[in-house]
Amino acid sequence: MIDPAAKVRQKLEEEIRVIEQELNTELPKELMKARAHGDLSENAEFKFAKERQAYLSARLGQLKQRLANFAMLNLNNLPRDRAGYGSRVRLFDIEKSAEVEYKLVTSEEADAAQGLISTNSPIGKALLGRRVGDEVKVQTPVGTKLFEIVHLLTIHEEG
Numbered sequence: 723m724i725d726p727a728a729k730v731r732q733k734l735e736e737e738i739r740v741i742e743q744e745l746n747t748e749l750p751k752e753l754m755k756a757r758a759h760g761d762l763s764e765n766a767e768f769k770f771a772k773e774r775q776a777y778l779s780a781r782l783g784q785l786k787q788r789l790a791n792f793a794m795l796n797l798n799n800l801p802r803d804r805a806g807y808g809s810r811v812r813l814f815d816i817e818k819s820a821e822v823e824y825k826l827v828t829s830e831e832a833d834a835a836q837g838l839i840s841t842n843s844p845i846g847k848a849l850l851g852r853r854v855g856d857e858v859k860v861q862t863p864v865g866t867k868l869f870e871i872v873h874l875l876t877i878h879e880e881g
Contacts, residue, residue: 729831730828730830730831731789734785734788734789734830738782738785738786738789741778741781741782741785744778745775745779745782749771749774749775749778752767752771753768753771753772753775755767756768756771788830802876803876804852804853804874804876805826805851805852805853805871805874805876806826806841806850806876807826807827807877808825808826808827808876808877809825809826809849809874809875809876809877810823810873810874810875811823811824811852811871811873811874811875812872812873812874813858813869813870813871814869814870814872815867815868815869816857816869816870817867817868822837822869823837823873824837824838824839824846824849825837825838825839826839826841826846826849826850827839827840828840828841829841829842844860844861844862845862845867848860849871852871853871853874854872854873854874855870855871856870856871857869857870857871858870858871
């Protein structure tokens with residue numbers, strides 16, 4: 723089975739490389755240039771570079787944590803009979819009498835227009851651990867939605 727998280731890991735690693743390049747090469751140059759202008763208390767360039775440095779350091783920490791989480795992603799721990807990461811779930815929207823299909827993915831992979839919803843989104847969270855026949859109530863920004871799961875294909879069945 724192809725590792726479904728490989729593309730996400732690659733995307734995270736690339737963003738980490740870009741941030742480390744800026745933190746270790748570009749920002750130190752900007753800070754040195756800003757220091758050369760003299761009084762740092764009223765130096766907007768210096769202040770901006772320091773704020774950017776703090777933001778990038780925090781983002782780098784988040785990305786490395788996400789990467790560590792992916793390293794621990796074990797497909798054998800994902801449910802075989804309930805909705806989980808990588809599952810395709812077809813829902814019947816009870817209010818609209820229409821079906822909609824989603825694939826549960828990470829926040830990095832999410833693209834609602836393509837039917838890829840994050841397991842951290844309201845609908846994604848509501849679907850986790852559910853089976854065919856379950857009714858799912860989801861609080862969305864436009865109000866409460868009621869769905870019934872009519873079809874489920876887990877990551878194990880898709881391979």
